[in-house]
Amino acid sequence: MSLEVQIEMRLPDYTLSAAFRAGDAPLSILGPSAAGKTMTLRAIAGLERPSRGRVVLNGRILFDSEQRIDIPARHRRVAMLFQHYALFPHMTAAANIVFGLEDLPATERAARLERIVSQTHLDGLQNRYPRELSGGEQQRVALARALVTEPEALLLDEPLSALDTHLRAQIEYELLRTFQLYRGATLMVTHNVAEAYRLGTNLLVLSKGRIAAFGAKQEVFARPASLEVARLTGCKNFSRARAIGPHEIEAIDWACRLQTAQEVPAVTVGGELRAGIRAHHVLFVEPEALSRSAGAAAPENTFPAWLVRTSETPFGVTIYLRLRAAGEAPAETSGDYDLQVEVSQQDWRRIKDRPQPWQVSLPADSVFVMGE
Amino acid sequence: MAVISQDLSPLWISLATSATATLLTMIAGISAAAWRQRRTGLLSPIVDAVFLLPLVLPPTVVGFALLLLFGRNGPLGKLLLRFGATVVFSWPATVIAAAVVSFPLMYLTSRAALDQVDSHFLQAARTLGATEWRIFRRVALPLAWPGVLAGAILSFARAMGEFGATLMVAGNIPGRTETIPIAIYFAVEADDMRAAVRWSVIELGLSFVLLAALYYWTHAASSGRARWAARRGL
Numbered sequence: 001m002s003l004e005v006q007i008e009m010r011l012p013d014y015t016l017s018a019a020f021r022a023g024d025a026p027l028s029i030l031g032p033s034a035a036g037k038t039m040t041l042r043a044i045a046g047l048e049r050p051s052r053g054r055v056v057l058n059g060r061i062l063f064d065s066e067q068r069i070d071i072p073a074r075h076r077r078v079a080m081l082f083q084h085y086a087l088f089p090h091m092t093a094a095a096n097i098v099f100g101l102e103d104l105p106a107t108e109r110a111a112r113l114e115r116i117v118s119q120t121h122l123d124g125l126q127n128r129y130p131r132e133l134s135g136g137e138q139q140r141v142a143l144a145r146a147l148v149t150e151p152e153a154l155l156l157d158e159p160l161s162a163l164d165t166h167l168r169a170q171i172e173y174e175l176l177r178t179f180q181l182y183r184g185a186t187l188m189v190t191h192n193v194a195e196a197y198r199l200g201t202n203l204l205v206l207s208k209g210r211i212a213a214f215g216a217k218q219e220v221f222a223r224p225a226s227l228e229v230a231r232l233t234g235c236k237n238f239s240r241a242r243a244i245g246p247h248e249i250e251a252i253d254w255a256c257r258l259q260t261a262q263e264v265p266a267v268t269v270g271g272e273l274r275a276g277i278r279a280h281h282v283l284f285v286e287p288e289a290l291s292r293s294a295g296a297a298a299p300e301n302t303f304p305a306w307l308v309r310t311s312e313t314p315f316g317v318t319i320y321l322r323l324r325a326a327g328e329a330p331a332e333t334s335g336d337y338d339l340q341v342e343v344s345q346q347d348w349r350r351i352k353d354r355p356q357p358w359q360v361s362l363p364a365d366s367v368f369v370m371g372e
Numbered sequence: 373m374a375v376i377s378q379d380l381s382p383l384w385i386s387l388a389t390s391a392t393a394t395l396l397t398m399i400a401g402i403s404a405a406a407w408r409q410r411r412t413g414l415l416s417p418i419v420d421a422v423f424l425l426p427l428v429l430p431p432t433v434v435g436f437a438l439l440l441l442f443g444r445n446g447p448l449g450k451l452l453l454r455f456g457a458t459v460v461f462s463w464p465a466t467v468i469a470a471a472v473v474s475f476p477l478m479y480l481t482s483r484a485a486l487d488q489v490d491s492h493f494l495q496a497a498r499t500l501g502a503t504e505w506r507i508f509r510r511v512a513l514p515l516a517w518p519g520v521l522a523g524a525i526l527s528f529a530r531a532m533g534e535f536g537a538t539l540m541v542a543g544n545i546p547g548r549t550e551t552i553p554i555a556i557y558f559a560v561e562a563d564d565m566r567a568a569v570r571w572s573v574i575e576l577g578l579s580f581v582l583l584a585a586l587y588y589w590t591h592a593a594s595s596g597r598a599r600w601a602a603r604r605g606l
Binding site for chain 1: 490502503510511
């Protein structure tokens with residue numbers, strides 16, 4: 001299974017230009033709104049015509065501007081799950097599902113309907129109209145309708161965004177199982193970082209019509225190629241930086257030196273380095289650990305930090321910290337902070353009454369360094 | 373008895389004419405709307421203007437144009453004459469006049485109704501392998517149907533009230549082309565006020581029923597949706 005996409009498309013605000021390949025492994029396309037994500041899917045499905053490029057699915061040319069090939073959507077064998085599902089409101093669930101099977105003999109149609117209904121757990125709902133189904137059921141019908149035609153590629157546009165929060169986890173799990181069973185290229189568009197990570201094996205980050213990152217999701221998250229990718233994948237902490245050694249930098253905004261597991265990338269003259277660390281990766285060092293070993297075995301990159309403010313979420317606390325060299329307390333000021341750290345409520349209770357400054361560690365293997 | 377049945381003929385003629393004209397106008401209006409929806413060329417404003425002309429022209433002008441077109445020396449009249457048919461001053465002429473005059477209403481309402489269909493439904497159908505004709509028949513038209521039907525009711529009402537064009541092209545032949553509006557005109561002309569009042573009341577009643585049906589149709593449909601929404605607690 002392979003889908004090759006290489007498209008260029010003039011849009012009102014920018015030119016969308018994307019080239020990538022997708023195989024059996026589900027690909028998440030992540031990006032802010034209006035980054036060109038949905039447009040990319042629509043171009044693959046044949047609902048929009050790119051200005052230039054090529055789309056090839058399993059060796060079949062769906063679109064090629066040079067050879068003037070543009071297979072109409074109905075012959076592409078590319079199924080699309082729309083953001084709001086687009087179930088035909090005047091047809092029952094069953095009629096919706098078999099809509100794409102009209103060329104098959106009636107017996108085959110009935111057999112396929114029965115199979116997909118049990119696969120997607122829609123038994124008993126066949127005669128309901130879309131308006132009589134819950135959001136999750138509507139999505140299952142839309143998925144069944146798309147999969148029953150045995151498409152060679154499945155495109156999903158923000159599949160979870162139309163659902164209530166309490167349904168999402170369950171539906172996301174169902175989607176994941178569907179992805180595992182489905183043989184074909186799977187592309188899912190989302191603006192939610194966590195969803196993109198959980199549902200995709202590979203990750204493509206789109207920003208303003210350009211591919212900012214593309215690769216295995218772990219790789220993209222651990223070593224963002226640019227500030228933009230780090231931001232789009234949810235990183236909150238950045239500092240300007242200067243190289244000191246192959247594995248050491250000076251973080252200018254944080255006023256400290258950091259060891260890095262990653263090799264510090266070379267920068268062009270006048271270029272700037274940026275260091276970053278995710279809010280979940282900053283650690284609080286137990287005071288006993290420090291005093292017992294008299295500093296010798298203290299974790300690398302440990303610095304004193306003062307609390308600026310906190311913000312509570314239902315299950316955790318976001319702590320805003322200011323870093324300073326030892327002994328030097330920060331001036332009482334504007335609420336500026338250097339680091340944003342996520343901890344659990346439980347950890348917060350443990351930390352909050354300790355005397356300040358607290359000791360925080362920026363583990364070398366969590367710090368990443370990017371060229372501008 | 374003979375007097376009464378002759379008396380009632382304008383009603384039957386009006387109903388038969390309007391029903392046939394509405395049927396023709398529905399086919400033509402829906403096709404024109406669907407065709408225009410797909411094509412947006414440089415000429416489309418001109419096409420639209422032509423489609424809408426019967427709405428703004430005086431019916432006498434429409435009737436006169438039809439007379440020229442279908443008359444013995446008109447292009448369509450000559451063509452029909454070859455098959456031994458004359459249209460002018462016969463019942464089909466009343467149908468043609470009513471259909472042409474009510475066409476713009478049908479065209480406008482069905483186009484609005486088709487335009488309102490969410491394009492995602494059509495795109496979903498496309499990715500599911502359906503041909504454009506099937507998408508129109510199974511998705512677009514059914515979803516636009518309430519609007520299309522409202523257009524049909526309006527067209528029928530307009531056809532029932534048609535006078536000027538009909539008189540020009542079909543004349544006043546009692547029992548054949550004499551519709552209610554024409555019967556009223558000639559009753560007044562002949563100083564038969566009782567007949568004029570009778571037919572006016574009938575015309576008024578029919579129009580009222582049609583418009584009430586239209587109102588009920590469009591409102592029942594939407595309040596049905598509201599009831600459903602209330603039940604779901606939306």
